[in-house]
Amino acid sequence: MAYLDHAATTPMLPAALDAYVAAAREVGNPSSLHAAGRNARRLVEESRERVAAALGARPSEVVFTSGGTESDNLAVKGVFWARRTAGPERTAVASSSVEHHAVLDAVDWLGAHEGAEVVSLDVDGSGRVTPETLAAVLGERADRLAVISVQWANNEVGTVQPIAELARLAAAAGVPFHTDAVQAVGQVPVDFAASGASALTLTGHKVGGPVGVGALLLGRDVPCTPLLHGGGQERDVRSGTLDTAGVVAFATAVESAVKTRAEYAARVAALRDVLVAGVREAVPDVIYNGAEGDRLPGNAHFSFPGCEGDALLMLLDAQGVYCSTGSACSAGVAQPSHVLLAMGADDARARSSLRFTLGHDSVEADVDALLAVLPGAVERARRAGAWKTPR
Amino acid sequence: MSGGVDSAVAAARAREAGHDVTGVHLALSRNPQTFRTGARGCCTLEDSRDARRAADVIGIPFYVWDMAEEFHASVVDDFVGEYAAGRTPNPCLRCNEKIKFEAVLDRAIALGFDAVVTGHHARLGADGLLRRSVDLAKDQSYVLAVLTREQLDRAMFPLGDWTKERVRAEAASRGLAVADKPDSHDICFIADGDTRGFLESRLGSAPGDIVDGRTGETLGTHNGAYGFTVGQRKGLDLRVPAADGRPRYVLSITPVTNTVTVGPREDLEVDTVTATRPIQMNFSEMSDIQVQLRAHGDVVDADVSISDGLVTARLKSPARGVAAGQAIVAYQPDPDGDIVLGSATIAAGTRASAHA
Ligand SMILES: Cc1ncc(COP(=O)(O)O)c(C=O)c1O
Numbered sequence: 001m002a003y004l005d006h007a008a009t010t011p012m013l014p015a016a017l018d019a020y021v022a023a024a025r026e027v028g029n030p031s032s033l034h035a036a037g038r039n040a041r042r043l044v045e046e047s048r049e050r051v052a053a054a055l056g057a058r059p060s061e062v063v064f065t066s067g068g069t070e071s072d073n074l075a076v077k078g079v080f081w082a083r084r085t086a087g088p089e090r091t092a093v094a095s096s097s098v099e100h101h102a103v104l105d106a107v108d109w110l111g112a113h114e115g116a117e118v119v120s121l122d123v124d125g126s127g128r129v130t131p132e133t134l135a136a137v138l139g140e141r142a143d144r145l146a147v148i149s150v151q152w153a154n155n156e157v158g159t160v161q162p163i164a165e166l167a168r169l170a171a172a173a174g175v176p177f178h179t180d181a182v183q184a185v186g187q188v189p190v191d192f193a194a195s196g197a198s199a200l201t202l203t204g205h206k207v208g209g210p211v212g213v214g215a216l217l218l219g220r221d222v223p224c225t226p227l228l229h230g231g232g233q234e235r236d237v238r239s240g241t242l243d244t245a246g247v248v249a250f251a252t253a254v255e256s257a258v259k260t261r262a263e264y265a266a267r268v269a270a271l272r273d274v275l276v277a278g279v280r281e282a283v284p285d286v287i288y289n290g291a292e293g294d295r296l297p298g299n300a301h302f303s304f305p306g307c308e309g310d311a312l313l314m315l316l317d318a319q320g321v322y323c324s325t326g327s328a329c330s331a332g333v334a335q336p337s338h339v340l341l342a343m344g345a346d347d348a349r350a351r352s353s354l355r356f357t358l359g360h361d362s363v364e365a366d367v368d369a370l371l372a373v374l375p376g377a378v379e380r381a382r383r384a385g386a387w388k389t390p391r
Numbered sequence: 392m393s394g395g396v397d398s399a400v401a402a403a404r405a406r407e408a409g410h411d412v413t414g415v416h417l418a419l420s421r422n423p424q425t426f427r428t429g430a431r432g433c434c435t436l437e438d439s440r441d442a443r444r445a446a447d448v449i450g451i452p453f454y455v456w457d458m459a460e461e462f463h464a465s466v467v468d469d470f471v472g473e474y475a476a477g478r479t480p481n482p483c484l485r486c487n488e489k490i491k492f493e494a495v496l497d498r499a500i501a502l503g504f505d506a507v508v509t510g511h512h513a514r515l516g517a518d519g520l521l522r523r524s525v526d527l528a529k530d531q532s533y534v535l536a537v538l539t540r541e542q543l544d545r546a547m548f549p550l551g552d553w554t555k556e557r558v559r560a561e562a563a564s565r566g567l568a569v570a571d572k573p574d575s576h577d578i579c580f581i582a583d584g585d586t587r588g589f590l591e592s593r594l595g596s597a598p599g600d601i602v603d604g605r606t607g608e609t610l611g612t613h614n615g616a617y618g619f620t621v622g623q624r625k626g627l628d629l630r631v632p633a634a635d636g637r638p639r640y641v642l643s644i645t646p647v648t649n650t651v652t653v654g655p656r657e658d659l660e661v662d663t664v665t666a667t668r669p670i671q672m673n674f675s676e677m678s679d680i681q682v683q684l685r686a687h688g689d690v691v692d693a694d695v696s697i698s699d700g701l702v703t704a705r706l707k708s709p710a711r712g713v714a715a716g717q718a719i720v721a722y723q724p725d726p727d728g729d730i731v732l733g734s735a736t737i738a739a740g741t742r743a744s745a746h747a
Contacts, residue, residue, distance in 0.1 A: 311502060314413075314454050384501035 006359030158299025186257030209253030394438030397510030478716025514551030522728030622712025661740030
């Protein structure tokens with residue numbers, strides 16, 4: 001088995017798993033006042049400090065959530081609501097055209113149900129939002145913008161955005177700037193304070209922690225209306241009994257991923273380069289999508305002309321090689337990726353694409369396994385591709 | 392795997408027979424929510440989930456294949472076009488011909504598979520002959536008779552020797568949650584079952600006359616001739632009652648003049664059926680065989696001859712409600728299950744002794 005889908009989710013780190021199990025054996029609600037509760041609270045607060053330290057944030061800026069989707073929704077909707085309440089003229093929200101659906105659909109929802117003006121920030125052919133693009137939007141309507149959201153790195157093609165520059169422009173215009181850093185943490189340097197962002201999303205299961213726990217780093221002065229009402233456990237902006245074991249395992253994973261990042265990135269990028277060279281050699285007309293330079297170390301993304309991505313995926317799956325066609329699914333059907341379309345690809349190229357992502361336990365044998373079966377799979381998928389040409 | 396009980400059990404039986412089986416659910420709508428909701432459909436998100444769960448239980452890989460474009464072009468557009476031309480299409484038959492055993496089959500073969508297995512109730516044995524299911528009430532050989540020899544050679548119908556009851560019992564004993572899911576009956580791409588409304592939304596309204604087949608008298612008007620099917624009695628809404636007070640039926644639809652012709656029940660009777668586009672009918676003359684003229688319709692004894700691609704069936708007893716566009720399927724009666732001899736598309740039904 002060759003698992004080449006680490007961007008979808010990556011195995012838990014042994015240390016995180018151990019930390020989870022140990023904490024899950026203990027009883028105690030972090031909000032309880034007795035010793036068991038205080039013990040749980042201590043574990044949560046230590047975890048908060050570890051996450052903050054690893055990411056250049058203050059502990060009070062760490063809001064634990066159920067993961068990336070919740071953090072994105074909280075940042076986009078919560079900041080939009082709070083800012084519009086404070087200034088009714090702020091009815092616009094801007095995000096890049098290559099966001100994950102957790103941001104994209106939250107923004108669209110605001111457009112459809114809150115009357116928000118939705119502003120899409122175009123990307124270039126490599127999937128990058130240029131500072132000029134954002135500057136132009138700010139020049140037109142900074143005073144109407146409630147919030148801006150641009151991902152730190154793209155989950156499909158791995159393009160890393162010029163976050164510090166974008167955040168600086170937003171700050172100069174006085175507009176809160178959120179970044180979805182789900183794919184970036186542990187892969188590229190992420191420092192919340194240095195980035196200048198107002199809010200930052202991360203999730204456990206992409207860094208070796210458990211699924212279902214994550215955080216929103218939220219600047220102290222950033223107004224945010226809660227999505228979930230209840231006990232107000234997290235700074236009154238997020239309610240729900242904290243998942244002590246999950247939070248401890250999450251913090252362990254974040255800390256470890258950040259600490260080993262430089263070495264990890266060098267190793268995995270080298271392995272990725274072997275994969276890319278091998279795929280190019282095996283399939284000479286393959287198109288390598290995304291940026292050459294500012295790119296996540298473990299990401300390789302291709303279009304295979306004449307193939308359907310989902311046919312290729314099935315053939316590779318049958319040979320024990322696991323990859324992905326893109327992020328969006330509807331009834332299990334791969335839609336042409338909005339990311340590739342936004343980058344200027346046509347429908348056929350978007351549908352012919354596959355993503356291979358490496359992670360902390362990837363080894364050369366995984367790449368070898370892919371390269372051994374890829375040529376045969378591409379040949380078959382090409383034959384099957386002919387059926388879709390117009391009759 | 393539609394998400395229903397038949398395809399789930401068919402997949403299980405194929406796997407048990409030692410084949411390397413992969414489950415495929417067909418997504419037939421670009422926007423699944425617009426297709427019928429509830430447990431009856433074949434194309435809803437819920438059906439896709441049911442199919443996936445069945446594949447899990449059986450222990451086979453599962454994928455959804457997007458066939459929405461093909462389905463639209465080959466089945467939905469054809470359905471609308473056939474009604475517009477005054478004929479009565481059978482979309483399930485068309486789907487077998489163009490989707491399951493063409494688009495899906497071709498793709499599967501290219502990807503390295505050997506055959507398409509479906510949960511149809513029909514027998515296809517080692518002799519290569521397509522026969523009726525042992526469960527005559529559930530028999531689907533009629534909608535499979537459009538398949539060519541090449542298509543049949545790549546098809547497997549593991550359920551043909553089982554009754555529906557046994558299929559359900561088998562599903563239950565295997566822990567397949569779809570065991571008691573109701574059968575789907577209606578047209579899967581017409582969400583509310585309102586065929587006339589569906590056609591009207593595609594074809595617009597086109598008012599025309601309803602005329603008496605014997606006198607030529609105009610009896611009423613309609614909003615679109617495509618809303619009628621030969622043999623139909625309900626929904627005629629005639630201004631002028633019949634002289635004899637008996638109900639009247641749709642006898643024919645004439646798109647050129649946009650008229651619907653009606654008459655008494657006996658005028659529906661035909662004893663000769665002509666048909667085009669014969670499939671698998673490898674004979675020029677067959678006597679004392681049987682024909683079926685619509686899905687779940689009665690079987691009629693007949694002599695059938697073919698010349699120059701035109702099929703003529705002389706019925707030994709008259710049939711009613713013979714609609715152009717439906718299939719005529721020829722069967723050879725056989726104690727081991729009636730054998731499909733082939734099919735063709737009905738062009739017209741006529742009566743030698745026409746009424747004055
Ligand atoms: C960029 C990005 N944002 C958000 C998410 C959603 O995170 P989660 O799965 O924790 O809800 C993902 C992962 O699927 C992602 O890749």
